[in-house]
Amino acid sequence: MSTRTPSWVPICRVEDIPLLGARRVLRERGMPVALFRTPGDQVHALLDRCPHKGGPLSQGIVAAEGVACPLHNWTIAFADGRAKAPDEGATPTFACQVEAGVVMLDAEQLAQHAIDLAPPVAGPCARAGAAVPIVAHAVAHVVTAA
């Protein structure tokens, strides 16, 4: 946890995210960040990767406090990225702020946070042995907003 002041980067307008829905933000390096919008124009940001099997959380069903992963229905909390018990594991969270209707992420986190986590693979490329193994319950360090 750092005491550094985040350098906010505008990403999109709140209305660009469907209510109780999500959008993906691509990054130079690392997996995309998923933005979720809940009632009251709150926006939450998680790495777009379920701690279970790497499913894209941005494609899940969004509720007030978390999102249900589309692959196996794990529920991931927006507040801390943790899977709802009894499932175990956590998804890295990203600091996120809404100002005057503009959604902002922290530039440094976008550039560097959780860039080591790989997406899941499927199909012939997995068969060929090119697969990066997905570790179940992989817990990355969780960063909360300063």
Place this chain on the structure above:
Amino acid sequence: MKNDLPPLSRQRLVVVGNGMAGVRAVEELLKIAPELYDITIFGAEPHPNYNRILLSPVLAGEQTVEQIVLNPLAWYEDNGITLHRGLKVTRIDRVKRRVIAEECRSGRGGTVEAPYDRLLLATGSNPFILPVPGKDLPGVISYRDIADTEAMIDAAAKYRHAVVIGGGLLGLEAANGLAKRGMAVTVVHIMPWLMERQLDETAGKLLQAELEKRGIAFEIGAQTAELLAGDSGRVAAVRFKDGRQIPADLVVMAAGIRPNTALAESAGLLCANPRPGGVVVTDTLQTVTDPRIYAVGECAAHRGVAYGLVAPLFEQGKVCATHLAQFGIGRYTGSQVSTKLKVTGVDLFSAGDFMGGEHHEEIVLSDPFAGVYKKLVLKDDRLVGACLYGDTVDGSWYFKLIREGRKVADIRDKLMFGESNIGDAGHEGHNKAAAMADSDEVCGCNGVTKGTICKAIKDKGLFTLDEVRKHTKASASCGSCTGLVEQLLMFTAGGDYSAQPKLKAMCGCTEHGHQAVRDAIRAEHWLTIDAVYRGMNWRTPNGCASCRPAINYYLLSTWPKEAQDDPQSRFINERSHANIQKDGTYSVIPRMWGGETTADELRRIADAVDKYRIPTVKVTGGQRIDLLGVKKEDLPKVWKDIGMPSGHAYAKALRTVKTCVGSEWCRFGTQDSTQMGKDLERALWRMYAPHKVKLAVSGCPRNCAEAGIKDVGVIGVDSGWEIHVAGNGGIKTEVAQFLVKVKSAAEVLEYSGAFLQLYREEGWYLERTVHYVNRVGLDHVKKRILDDAEGRRALWERLQFSLDGEPDPWFEFEKARVDLRQFEPVQPLRAVVPIVPVASGEGSAHLNGTATRETA
């Protein structure tokens, strides 16, 4: 003695009884309101909370006392609980709100007082001691706690002859343990056969024969008159009413238990005496006399029942905890229980009215040599009772049938052979958990092995099927391994557990079941999900991934053209109109009417595969072509390039109509099945339903299209078409049931459509046709479709009205409410990233203050 004064802000909770029910309630309370109370627990025994059900394995030398401890002393400390061990609460002062406890060992005279704001009684039960002369002699004990168990183990080391009075579960387990420890054991049982409250005579006799083989002797029907002392003053013999005597150095009284209510009665709390006994509690587990005082477990009488099984006690604990936590939302409405018991390696199960009698029918399977006996009792075409000996894997299925009270005529011939013999797949036909290796897979859906399940049960202290499902996912998907998982629970955690609430709530957001929600949507003419949430007092503001799709479907199917679809309440596949794969890519399956295609279509598909570098092309079981590994951003382009309608292969909707070649080409064909299939598919496509719907049409009874395992299977015969419904080729292979034979293709459309509309209007979300028809009965379907011609036509018309003008989601995006933004990522402009690490980014953040996106 520690005497902390609690901070004034915290309330004080005192728990009398340090057993499974009381401590479970405290655990549930700590989960939801860890800071609310200062908690004090009194336990008469010197031990921390342990699993009482597992005393028998301790007696038999299979486990140690340490192994059956559920909450070690450290747990109490970690949670800041004051535990008074070896202290018996003797008085409740309801005016001053305090309890007074005395040390259990007499003569020491120490007392402890504890004030309370809330008091929880979990005093359990007492063994019933036969009122015969000599009952207080040394060497006469009951079988209830660790001290009794240790006394038995001690006696087994010193003495030869043991007599157990009572041939119920407890008595037999005691007898087995003592025999294993080398004693000569005789069981005295006054009733005509063993375990007469759980078993019929045949099963009871089989059990007796099995135990006799293990060296236990029986005195069936004998009445104990007196216990006689020997020279040392210790018990030496049992004398019966008929004058006979048998030697006894140890007598174990196991003739039943009674709720322990002495303390409650002395405090003036209403008790249900004499039967069932127990402190009378409300649905919130508060005593009716004093709402500050709660009671759970064997000492409580709820709606006239005192439960002695684990699952109901835990259910009570949960409700009690929510009330103590001041949530006040839970209500305990009672449990239906079956008995699934394990006596010394013999599996027994009974539920309902297993004795039968006049106006009842019995189906019996008896194989004494193999040690298997099963009796099913039916009344008015419904299963009302079951008694199983030796093979209990289908117990939970029978229990379910008994609870549901569904008619069984259609499965009567297979009923006896159990659920695993009517087409289960996924666990290699195993039906005896004990015989399986740790590495054997129990749950084929989620790949859970026996070892994993047993470890979770032990490590996490699981007791109920629901807990095992939550922690391991075993039996959480199709449920066909439920019987095996229950057996594992029994072996590992001990005892009995199967009890389920009568009405299943839709999800954790509500107490209402699916039917109640469906009914209310129709009655109240609700058109939005929010209206349902408000009208039915939903507990969560936006529901969850389980209830939202269900309600969205109910609204659309009940009020077509009025209720509006909410894409955010649909599972991703129905939002992106493609099927998500494990790596987050999608599959695309275009519609091929009746499974027929053309060179032109194939060329376009091939071109799209090349252009978008689609890694896998596969022919599906439903006679279509599946393109796997399409990137989400390519989906709209692939749809456009292929130019074929959506196959809805991703949706709870009409999937395929599979056809055979039929009379156009086939030399055996009697009907043009391909044309019939195309007509059906064109009439029914875009039809959303509670679950996926698959059809098939065969042109002759050779049935090459496999119509017998489809939701609607149509089979051509020379004189017309047979319509079969509610088949399923999935987890459980279910053969479709014959509905009707019709003459014309128009009739095939009308009858099939009417059946599907009935299912759409009455089915519960995620209920396949087979489960729907099982629930309502085929008779109901026949009445609505065959007997009521006007009603049938109205159903068919309502379906056509619903489908009229429905959009193809691959092309009519706006009408289908497809949010195209989902196919494009939000992408910060290059001007913004990459960013060099900023030490103190003050001010710089707003330099690029306009909202930026690459695409609109």
